[in-house]
Amino acid sequence: MSGIGLNIGLSGMLSSQKALEVLGHNMSNANTPGYSRQRLSLGASQMLLQAGGGVLGNGVLASGVERASDGILGRRIVSQTAVAKALQASLGSLRGVESLFNPTGHDLGDQIDEFFLSAASLSTDPVDQVRRNGMVQSAQHLTAQFHQTADSVASLARDSENRVDFLLGEVNALAQEMVGLNQEIAQVEAGGSSANDLRDRRELVLGQLAELVDVQTVEHSNGSLSVTVGGHLLAGHDLAATMRSERNDDGTLELFVGNTTKPVGVTGGEIGGLMTFVQDYLPGLQARVDDLAKNLVLEINRAHSTGAPLGGGFERLTGWVSLEDADGDGAVLDEKLSDAGLPFEVTAGSLFVHVTDPETGAVESHELLVDPDAMSVGDLLESLDGIDGISAGLDFFNRVQILADGDKRFDFTARLDANPDGVGSFGGQRATAGSAAAGPFTLTSGATLDLSGTSGPFQITFDAADFADINEATAAEIAAVINADPASSAGGIRAVAEDGRLYLQSTGQGASESFEVLGGSLATAVGLPTGIHTGQDLAVAVELHGEYSGSKNQELTFTPLGDGTIGTTPGLQVEVRNAQGQVVGLLDVGEGYQPGSALELGDGLSISFGVGTVAASSNQGFVAHAIADSDTADLLVGLGLNSFFQGTDAEAIEVVGALVDDPSLLAASGNGAEGDNGALLELLALQGEAVEGLGVSFGESYSNLVGDIGFEVVATESAAATEESLVDSLKARRSELAGVNVDEELVEMIRFEQAFAASARFIQVVQELQDTVLRLI
Amino acid sequence: MTLRPTQSSTYALVQSGLRMNMARLVRAQEQVATGKRILRPSDDAAGTSISQSFLRQIAKVDGWLESVGGARTRLSAASSRLQDASGILTEARSVATASMNGTLSAADRLGYASQLEQMAVNLMEIGNSSFGDRYLFSGTASTTKPFDIVDTPDGKRVVYHGDEGRSTALVGRDVEIDTSLPGSEVFASSDPTGTTYAGLTGAKSGTSADMGTGYETLAVRTAAVIGLPQEGIVVSGDATIIGDHALVVDAAAGTVQLGSGPAVSIETPLPADLEVRDADGSVLTLDLTGWTGVGFSGVATGEGEISLDGTSWTAFNGTETNLQLTDSASGAVVHVDLTGVTRAGEETLVFEGTTNVIDTLLGMAHDLRNNQDLDPAALLDSMSLRLDELVAGQDRLLVSLGDLGSRQSRLDRADQRLGDLRIQLQGLESEVTDADLSEVVLDMSRAEQTLQVAQATGARLLQQSLLNYLR
Structure with a gap:
């Protein structure tokens, strides 16, 4: 009896001591991230002893240390974290975009307004050089703002991509750590015990991974955990793959896992958020800014190209558009206008060309019929060249160039030919x-x-x-x-x-x-x-x-x-x-x-x-x-002749160099008279008008863009807040389940302290019993 | 709320509560500091869109205001110059009327002539006045000096170098106000209504239509006189008779009479240059030194030549009803009926509705200087012809002034309206973006209170532990 009694007491003392150790471990890890509280599993030790027919227990048995955890909850936390982190990363980047488009009073919208204001100012005195300079300068400010916006958008993309590259390093380090933990857990658990702290650590690492990318996991029977990204194994029992980024041909960033050649789509985690931002959102934004720039170029040039500069006409004009040799035969002249790579569409219509003689004031008007699908570049140049008083050709860069002969001048205005009977076919002096x-x-x-x-x-x-x-x-x-x-x-x-x-x-x-x-x-x-x-x-x-x-x-x-x-x-x-x-x-x-x-x-x-x-x-x-529209074919805009702006996107938009050098070339006049402001009035009308290519006016287009960015931020913000609160509530549930409450632990501590004392007392009783027996001897 | 609070969740809760309330405080502070409710688009995306659209509208209004401003200053400068011009014309009318008094001496007329000339010069200076570096009255040729006086065989004449171009100011959506003032419309007119002759020579409009601007001088001269010599009397000097004029030498009374003109006594010794005049003012100068002393009753016939430009002369015989004459310098074409012409002389004709007031004044001065020895009646004819045009010119100027005034008042109204609109739009914009201070301050104190409460409860919560009771 005594041996048994002592053993029972001892098992009680030892298990209480062990339980106190576990409690101590819990309390000391109360603030350890990812720590799951542990409990000592106790069971009554059964020993089959026939003592008068009854079965007597043999004390308490500490069967192991268990960890409070819920696998499903853990997985939900992991997947939800990936979603929330992706939104947070998007939100962070969007805030960067938002600050670019903050209404500061000097933003793109204001610069567009400034440009039109300077045009309005010039329209009150079209001859004034100062106002001409003013309009060119405000246009330059506008183009600079476009460039800055385009640059900023591009650098936002670059920053995000750099961040992705940096984060990929973290992913790879975490994947390595994952493999190490997998091996240790398998080793420990092969002995039959549960690797509690290692599993906590692995759960923590998995959580960190999920903050970066959306991962899927499969737990194997040996306790190791396979982590996959987009279906590709990132970390297994003994091997970690490397995640890397590569730029594809069109310059966009793509992600790969291991040696796969097919890019993986990552939508979750910080990397996923950044990639969505770079691949989906930014190109759309850039396209809207580019579209605004392109339509501005098109419409302003439409109004400007049919105007006349100071002096009533041009001595020479060179387009900014280089014509392309689409069929690659080395010659541009044989290309149809519709194939010559013009940035803006030329339609079937006509162009009026007026040749004036400043000496006599005589005007010769010619109507040039244009059919872009039938007319080749050569045909066009030939018919331009055929007009008396001007010659036309291509320059070294395949740009259309028109020169006036001698002292003659030419223009493309909607001017009225004051003497329509040029040949005297209506009561002239000739028979x-x-x-x-x-x-x-x-x-x-x-x-x-x-x-x-x-x-x-x-x-x-x-x-x-x-x-x-x-x-x-x-x-x-x-x-x-x-x-x-x-x-x-x-x-x-x-x-x-x-x-x-x-x-x-x-x-x-x-x-x-x-x-x-x-x-x-x-x-x-x-x-x-x-x-x-x-x-x-x-x-x-x-x-x-x-x-x-x-x-x-x-x-x-x-x-x-x-x-x-x-x-x-x-x-x-x-x-x-x-x-x-x-x-x-x-x-x-x-x-x-x-x-x-x-x-x-x-x-x-x-x-x-x-x-x-x-x-x-x-x-x-x-x-x-x-003439209401002297260029119904949009030929001038297509060839970039007498343009105000050049370029077709926000990065390339520029004021035409010749205008910057000589603002007197600014074509304000609608009919060649120097004090006329017809072309400017046409240009000014664009300020409030819905533009064909945008569906709204320039100003509205920009306002909508800013508004939409605001809406995007707000929407992402609220989605991120929702997802985050979901993560928080999941984490709270996990904490409820697995977290350490010190008070609770203290209560337990008192319990086991008392149990220890009780067991000690029991040993003392057994000992006393033994002493009593010994004294009998 | 978790049922089983743990150490870390409690701390996290207290932290997030404090952070959230602090953030509200900071946001309120930001709004108070900037006075703006919307500092970035996401503060109120819809509001940002609305505010942006107001800003764009304000910019449009600014553009219109700029146009209105430019046009107003220009038109008001033009208006004051035209008022001066109107004053000059009023004065010119009274001077012209005074100068037509038949009793005036040549010297008086010269005085009036120089006055009128001075007025013409003043008027031209007004016509050439500029605003800034831009001429006001040259249409859209704003750096071309509009008026210039040139000398022609018919005297001084003003030439307009500007154009008739219209320039407009855009002062609203699809609202344009004409800002042009071509001198050719303000000081002149180009609405021909017909040709009028002063009536000196008896030339009339032919059957075909004429074409020209302003004034022309139709010169008729006597190329030769037929019917003399007779009885030793020959033509000795000036002859301005055209066609047949009866010439009666009455030996008994000792007089010579041309047509129905006054009989002139023949003095002794016999004069070498006796001037006889017909009732129409035509003159025949006779040399009587070789007179035989025999009276006779014959006919002196003047063979005429006519010219519009003073250089190329066309002979005529008085039966022409539609003779075409051209002035190659001015491009004028007239068709004259010469059947009533009885005398030579320089006849003023006017293409009504096409004259320039400066031209009219210069022409009056030219008439008054009378360097063609017009008789007073002829002068009166020419002057009254020009006076009619002067009156018409003044009327036109007044019409221009009225038109200008109405354009100015349209601009004034536009200015007012756009100014109001701008203020209104600004108000609307600030309503959307500006912070409502009282609301913000209220928000702020609410956040402050909540923060303090959160801090207090947090502190209390964190102090709670069983440890406090374990001895």
Whole structure:
């Protein structure tokens, strides 16, 4: 009995002592991160002893130290931590973005406003050099702000990527530690006991990993834990893979685990948050800023390119756009305009080019028809070069360059040609006979024209070879054949093609000049009136006045109804037709009309006719162009000619260098007059207008951007707060389960202290019993 | 709330509570210090959007205000100059009227002429006045001096070098105000209504229409006189007769009479240059020194030549009803009916509705200087022709002034409206972004209180331990 009794007492004392040790361990680790409180498992030791038939216990048995933990809760904490950390990392980066777009009073939106304000200021005095400088400078501030924004966005991306690289190092260190812990735990637990503190440590490491990346775990029977990232093993029982980053071809950062060649998608943890920010959010932001810059370039250039600089026109212009050789044959000229790599789309339409002579003030207007899918760069340059007074070509960088000949100047404004009857086909001094309508004309090969000039009758024969398509013969082609015939010049007759019409004219001027159209199949096909046509001493001066206020380009054809003298012949009228052939006006220019007085045409235009005679019988007439948009093809914008800004994104946007060097090239004038501010007014209208490419105005676009950043921050903030509070509550639950409460431990301590005393007392009793027995001996 | 608080969770709770309340205090402090409720977009994303949109609108209004300011100063400068011009024209009218008094001496007329010339110069100076470095009245050719006086065979004439371009100020969305003042509209007009002749020679408008601007001088001269010599009397000097004029030499009375003009006595000795005058003012100078003393009743016929530019002369016979004459220098074309022409002379004609007031004044001075020996009646004709144009010119100027005034008041109204709008927008913007101080201060004291309570309870909580009772 005694041996047993002592043993029972001893087991009680020892287990109490051990329990106190565990309590001490708990209390000393009360503040250790990741520590799970431990409990000594006690069980009654059973020893089968027959003593009068009863089974008697053999004291207490400390079967092991258990750790309070919940595996599922632990895993939830790990996965939730990854989510919360990802949002926190995003939020941190977004705060960086937010500070970039803080409304400071000097932000991009303010700079856009400043730019328009300087344009408004210039519009009050377009000649002023100081204001011109001011506008160029404020535009430079604007572009600088764009650059700074683009740079800042790029450096935010760089910072985030550097941080990712740094964090990857931590991940790898943690993975190594994980492997070490796995091995130790397996070793310890192979002996059957639980590696409590090691498991705590491993849980802590796993938590730290989860703060960086979203990890998945599988626990093996030997106690080791496999950690995977995106399906790839990061840390196993004996091997840790390395996580690394690589830049792919388009410059974005990608993550790899081990030797895999396929990038892993990481969305959780700080790395996941940073990667989402860099890969998803920032490119979108950058695109919006770039879009703003690009549309600003497009719209401002649209308004500016059709303006005229101080001095009324250009001596030379070079586009900023380098044309591309898309088919790689070494030549740019054969590229269609639509393939020539233009930054802004050129559409089918027309461009008006005006060549002015500053000496005489004479203006020659030309309309250039543009079809980007059919017209090659070479065709375009050829037709530009074909305009009298300018030459066009490509410079060394394949940029379009236009030069004025001699003292001439050119521009692309919506100016009004004040003298629309350039060739004198409406009561001019030359004898004139016109075609019945504008071409093209349907001819047959071998068509003839019989004329009689100063040297007697002669015949001109037309051959199919003279035309690109004889069924669609143009007035210019017919005129070329007539003028090439020596009999024409000998007979004092010339042919002129103007606005699609064909005019035969005497080369001399005055009442004594005449020629006769005798007939011929061409005369019939084209509608040249037969008979004698005579010149006059007084040319009818036709003047167009006003500023066209219509919204569409108009082509107005003026023809007299009847023959007679302006201001004298009773009932003489001039008919006005639009391009569709509809009569839009009848002007009374006969008796009662004061020659030189203005007749209203509508849309801000008026016309006056001078003294002289006009003849409907000679098919006289002329065409006047009323221009609302002188570049409906957007050709100037596409080629970067007479641009204000260049570049197509926030990083590349610049004020065109020529303007910075010489602000007098700033095209403020809408019609060539130096004090005109038409182009600026058009530009200013953009400030409040919804822009085609953005759907809203520039200012609104920026406001929306700032607002959206704010919303993004707020949304991320609240999501991060929610996720974090979830993590907190999970951690609280874990702490509730596994944390150390010192008071609790103290209570336990008193309990086991008393149990120890009780066991000691029991031994004493057993000893006393033994002494009693011994005394009996 | 956890059911089983542990050491670390208790500490964490106390810490986060303190941190949160401290953060609220700091945020309130930030708002008080800056006066702004929104310091970064995330403080109020919707508010930021609204405030940004107000800021953009304010910027637009600023642009319009800038335009209004620029246009206002310019137009008010122009307005005051035009008022001066109007004053000059009023004065010029009274001077012109006074100068038309038939009893004036040549010296008086010269005096008036120089006055009118001075006024023309003053008027041109006004026309050439500038604002800053920019001419006010040259249309959109703002660095081109608009007016310039050139000498022509017909006297001094003013030439306009500006243009008729319109410039506008954008003072609101799609609201544009015309800011241009082309001198060709303020000081002149280009709305021809017809040609008027002063009526000296009897030339009239032909059947065809004319074309030109301002004034032209139609010169008619006598190239030769047919019908003499007769009875020893020859033409000796000036002859301004055109067509047939009866010439009666009455030997008995000793007089010579041209047409229905006064009979002139023949003095002795017989004069070499006797001037006889017809009722229409035409003159025939006769040399009677070789007179036979025999009276006769014959016809002296003046063969005429006519010119518009004073250099190329066209002979006419008085039957022309639509003779075309051109002045290559000015580009004017007139068609004249010469059937009523009876005398030579320089006739002023005006293309009504196309004159320049400066030209009119210069023309008046030219008439008054009378360096073509016009008779008073002819002078009166020419002067009254010009006076009508002067009155029309003054009316035009007043119309321009009125128009200018209404544009100014539109600008004033725009200025007022935009100013109000700006203040309103600023108010709205500050309502969105500015901190409501009383609210912030309230927030602040609330946060402060909570913080203090949290600190107190935290301190108490952390002191609690069983250890305090274990001896």
